[in-house]
Amino acid sequence: MAADPFRLGWFGNLTAPDWRSGWSEDAISWTDARYYVDMVRDMERAGFDFMMLEDSLMVSDIYAGTAELELKHALYAPKLDPVPVVSMLAYATEHIGIVATASTTLSAPYTLARTFSTLDHVTRGRVGWNIVTSSEDRAAQNFGMDTLPEHDLRYEIAEEFVDVVTRLWDSWEPDAIVADAERGYYADHTKVRPIHHVGKHFKVRGPLNTPRSPQGRPMICQAGASPRGRDFAAKNADMLLCIPNGLDGMKEYRDDIRARAEFFGRDPDDVKVFFVVQPIIGRTMDEALGKRDEMLADRQHLFETQMVHFGAIMEIDFSVLDPDLPIPDEVTTNGHQGTFDTWKQAFGGRTIKDAASSMRVASMELVGTPSHIADEMDKAMEYVGGDGFMFLAQPTSRQYIHEITEGLCPELRRRGLIRTGYAHQHFRDNMRSFG
Numbered sequence: 001m002a003a004d005p006f007r008l009g010w011f012g013n014l015t016a017p018d019w020r021s022g023w024s025e026d027a028i029s030w031t032d033a034r035y036y037v038d039m040v041r042d043m044e045r046a047g048f049d050f051m052m053l054e055d056s057l058m059v060s061d062i063y064a065g066t067a068e069l070e071l072k073h074a075l076y077a078p079k080l081d082p083v084p085v086v087s088m089l090a091y092a093t094e095h096i097g098i099v100a101t102a103s104t105t106l107s108a109p110y111t112l113a114r115t116f117s118t119l120d121h122v123t124r125g126r127v128g129w130n131i132v133t134s135s136e137d138r139a140a141q142n143f144g145m146d147t148l149p150e151h152d153l154r155y156e157i158a159e160e161f162v163d164v165v166t167r168l169w170d171s172w173e174p175d176a177i178v179a180d181a182e183r184g185y186y187a188d189h190t191k192v193r194p195i196h197h198v199g200k201h202f203k204v205r206g207p208l209n210t211p212r213s214p215q216g217r218p219m220i221c222q223a224g225a226s227p228r229g230r231d232f233a234a235k236n237a238d239m240l241l242c243i244p245n246g247l248d249g250m251k252e253y254r255d256d257i258r259a260r261a262e263f264f265g266r267d268p269d270d271v272k273v274f275f276v277v278q279p280i281i282g283r284t285m286d287e288a289l290g291k292r293d294e295m296l297a298d299r300q301h302l303f304e305t306q307m308v309h310f311g312a313i314m315e316i317d318f319s320v321l322d323p324d325l326p327i328p329d330e331v332t333t334n335g336h337q338g339t340f341d342t343w344k345q346a347f348g349g350r351t352i353k354d355a356a357s358s359m360r361v362a363s364m365e366l367v368g369t370p371s372h373i374a375d376e377m378d379k380a381m382e383y384v385g386g387d388g389f390m391f392l393a394q395p396t397s398r399q400y401i402h403e404i405t406e407g408l409c410p411e412l413r414r415r416g417l418i419r420t421g422y423a424h425q426h427f428r429d430n431m432r433s434f435g
C-alpha cells in the first residue's frame with residue numbers, strides 16, 4: 001500500500017453532458033446547472049478534494065476555417081462561465097473545494113481580485129483560482145487584440161498580474177473590520193491601504209473595496225507544462241494539474257516541480273500535483289475491456305474530437321496536414337506548448353490519423369474493476385511519491401460519475417487511500433492534511 005493517502009479532483013467542463021449515448025436527459029437542460037450541483041454533491045460524498053471548472057473564451061474555427069467540428073462535437077462550446085456557477089455549487093455543499101479558471105491575459109487584475117475575494121467569502125473559504133494565460137488568438141480577438149502575446153511574454157504578464165492581485169487581497173488587514181458601535185466605526189481606515197502599483201503591464205491604485213476573504217489568498221491552481229510555465233506554477237501555485245506520459249513522466253514532472261518550488265524558497269509539500277486520468281470501469285475485467293474496445297472502435301469520432309482539441313487549445317489547423325503522415329517537425333504552437341510536446345511524444349512516429357484516433361488524454365491507462373484500478377492508483381502513487389489524481393471525462397454523464405463516486409471511491413476508501421472527512425473549513429487547510 002502507498003505510504004500516504006492521496007487526493008482526488010475532478011476536471012469539470014461546463015459543457016453538454018454525454019448527449020450521444022441517448023441515456024442522458026441532461027443533454028439540453030444542463031445549462032440550468034442543476035446537473036453540476038448533483039455532480040458536486042456526489043463528489044463531496046465520495047471524498048473528493050476539489051472540483052475544477054476549466055474555461056476558454058471563444059468558439060474555435062481553426063480546423064478547416066469553420067466552427068463545424070467544434071460545434072458538432074460540443075467539446076469546448078457551448079459552455080457556461082464557471083465563475084457564477086461556483087456560488088451555486090458552493091451553496092449546495094459544505095466542504096469540497098471549488099476551482100474556477102480565469103485568464104491573466106484577458107482579465108483586469110482589479111476585477112479578478114474582487115471576484116475571487118467575493119467567491120472566497122460566499123464559499124466560506126473554499127474557492128480556488130486556476131490561473132491560465134489563455135492559448136488562443138480567437139479568444140484574444142474577443143478582447144480587442146488581433147493575436148495573443150507570445151507564450152513566455154504571457155507568463156511575464158501573469159507574474160505581474162498575480163503580484164497585483166495578491167497585493168489587492170492584502171490591501172485589507174485581517175482586523176480592518178471592527179464593527180465598533182460605541183465608537184461609531186465599522187471599518188478602520190488605517191488598516192485599508194492603496195497599493196499604488198505602476199508596473200510594465202498594469203497600473204492599479206487599490207485598495208480593494210471587498211474586505212479580506214477567509215483564506216486571504218484563495219487557493220492558486222495552475223497547469224504550466226513548459227519550462228517557463230513550470231517555473232510560474234512552482235513559484236505561485238498551491239496545486240498543479242498535469243498530463244505527463246506514464247509513471248516515469250509523472251515522477252519526473254512532480255520531482256521537477258518540487259525542486260523548482262524549493263528553488264523559490266517554498267516548502268515543496270505545499271505544492272500538490274494532480275495527474276489526469278480517465279478510468280474505464282467495469283464490474284468485471286471483460287466488461288471494462290469491452291467498454292474500451294467499443295470506445296476505440298469509433299475511430300472517426302475519436303479522430304474528429306482530437307482535431308477539435310488540437311484546433312481549440314493549440315490553434316493548429318490539422319486539416320492542412322496529410323493525416324497519413326506523422327506530425328511534421330516544423331509544426332509549433334503559441335498555445336499550450338508543454339501539452340503539444342507531450343502529445344507529440346505520445347504520437348511517436350505514428351501517422352496523425354492513426355495516433356489521433358486511438359488517443360486518450362491521461363497520464364496512465366486505467367481499465368478494469370474498481371479493485372484493479374485501486375491497485376494501479378496505489379502503485380502509481382507509491383512510485384511517483386504522491387499527491388493525487390484528477391478525473392477527466394469530456395463529455396461526462398451521471399452514469400460515469402457514479403462509476404467513480406459509487407464504484408471506485410468506496411474501494412479506495414476501504415483501503416485507506418483517500419480521505420474519510422474534512423477536518424477544516426478552508427480548502428487550503430484540507431488540501432494540506434487528511435484530518
Ligand SMILES: Cc1cc2nc3c(=O)[nH]c(=O)nc-3n(C[C@H](O)[C@H](O)[C@H](O)COP(=O)(O)O)c2cc1C
Nearest residue numbers: 054055101132223224225226229241242336337338
Ligand atoms: C489538466 C489541465 C487543465 C487545463 N485547463 C485549462 C483551462 O481551463 N483553460 C486554459 O486556457 N488552459 C488550460 N490548461 C492549459 C494550461 O494552463 C497550460 O497553458 C498548458 O498546460 C501548457 O503549458 P504551458 O503554458 O507551460 O505551455 C490546462 C492544462 C491542463 C494540463
